[in-house]
Amino acid sequence: MKRLTTLLATASVLAASQVSAFAAEITINSFGGAYEEAHRKCVIDPFTAETGADVKIVTAYSADAFAQLRAQKDAPQYDVIHFSGGQEIVGAEEGLLAPIDASKLTNAADLYPFAGANMDKGEGPAYQIAAIGLLYNSDELAEAPAKWADLMEPDMAEGLVLTDISNTYGLFGFLMLNQVAGGDLDNIQPGLDAVKTMLENGAFVVSKSPEIQQAFAQGGTFIAPYASDYAYTLRKAGLPVKFQQGEEGTPASYITANLVAGRDNQDLALKFIDMELSPEAQACFAEALRYTPTNSKTELPEEVAADVAYGEEGVKSLLRFDPAVIEANRADWVVEWNKAIAQ
The missing domain is CATH 3.40.190.10 (Periplasmic binding protein-like II)
Structure with missing residues (x-):
């Protein structure tokens, strides 16, 4: 009887953990259309498959997403927010974005230096570049x-x-x-x-x-x-x-992934950002949309590389106004x- 009780208790714990894992959710913004399709294929679906967590997508371009973030300062909806217009600089200054410890991202060390330069200040890493x-x-x-x-x-x-x-x-x-x-x-x-x-x-x-x-x-x-x-x-x-x-x-137009301050599931959000920085995700984005990778270990076929700023030589001439x-x-x-x- 004692063994049966132990087994039932263990089963209950496992079931609860599975429910918890599948109930976990993060909210992000994406840019709609072909971009959002690629986002699902390259990051969101693999992330869900690996973690069991759902990803709620709000279709919002940078300016609109930033306006929402400001308006929701005390109770933000986003866990990860993406910008392509430099809004992360202002967001970090206003305390809307959380600093990122590079040691918590397995792919941070492989980024080109410009891509993760100010993560400790709250400016999220660039995971793509529109050259x-x-x-x-x-x-x-x-x-x-x-x-x-x-x-x-x-x-x-x-x-x-x-x-x-x-x-x-x-x-x-x-x-x-x-x-x-x-x-x-x-x-x-x-x-x-x-x-x-x-x-x-x-x-x-x-x-x-x-x-x-x-x-x-x-x-x-x-x-x-x-x-x-x-x-x-x-x-x-x-x-x-x-x-x-x-x-x-x-x-260069930096497309950045930013950790929103004041949310309680930042570990899961960081895992999502880390997946966006992976060479596999960045190769997928380059294949689908021809964005320049920021992970130095990303390998691209010749026909894709010809369309982007690729490798050490390609990215060294990038400049950001x-x-x-x-x-x-x-x-x-x-x-x-x-x-x-x-x-």
């Missing part, structure tokens, strides 16, 4: 464009499409052109002057990424500064478009941009 470079029609151009400065050549203008700086990728491309023209974040006039000249020579401006696809598809357009992942999108649409990093540097400065000035920059392109 901004030169998209070009390989049927129209015999050689890949080597430099951002090439876009300023008069004979490039007739086939050049620029993207409005209300679009983040368009903004990063413009800031790179501004830097090459001699400007910086305190002075965007050199970039504006360069854009005026490009437009006078035949370039034109679009506002959204589908318009870039339309421009390439209609013919006449053979080069555009934009994100590496979109070159892949265009090729899937049957267009002969490739991605090239410019010699002067590659603007200060998100705080961009946030403080963006509205004014848009006004100046609109004046410039209207002339």
Whole structure:
């Protein structure tokens, strides 16, 4: 009888632990569409399979997710929150995000140094990079464009499409052109002057990424500064478009995974972040969407590597324009941009 009681007690403990494991849940945001599909395939489903924990997904882009985080400061819904616009810098300063001990992440040691530089301050690690470079029609151009400065050549203008700086990728491309023209974040006039000249020579401006696809598809357009992942999108649409990093540097949009402060299941949240940093998850994302991996041990096939900033050589030219400065000035920059392109 005593042995039966012990067995029943053990069974009850096991059953309770199984219920607890399957009842465990974290809440994250993802960006919807193809991104969310890849997120499920590369991280969420493997995480659930390994831990038994459910992942509740709120579809919210960076700005909206950050607004929610601020509004819910005293009772946040998110355990892990993802940003692509640098919101983690402000979130860490405001105490909305928790510092991350790198020793609790098995993949932290394999990250490129820039990717996890401020985890101890609450800024989550970058688990992907959207690299901004030169998209070009390989049927129209015999050689890949080597430099951002090439876009300023008069004979490039007739086939050049620029993207409005209300679009983040368009903004990063413009800031790179501004830097090459001699400007910086305190002075965007050199970039504006360069854009005026490009437009006078035949370039034109679009506002959204589908318009870039339309421009390439209609013919006449053979080069555009934009994100590496979109070159892949265009090729899937049957267009002969490739991605090239410019010699002067590659603007980078960091996609970060952040630990929310004030939640009671941070160990589980950290495990989720750690899985996002794994070479397997990052290779999966690169295969699906052509984002640049931040784990140095990520191995990519040649055709995928050609579309991203890959390996030590590829990532050493990545540069990040200060998100705080961009946030403080963006509205004014848009006004100046609109004046410039209207002339």
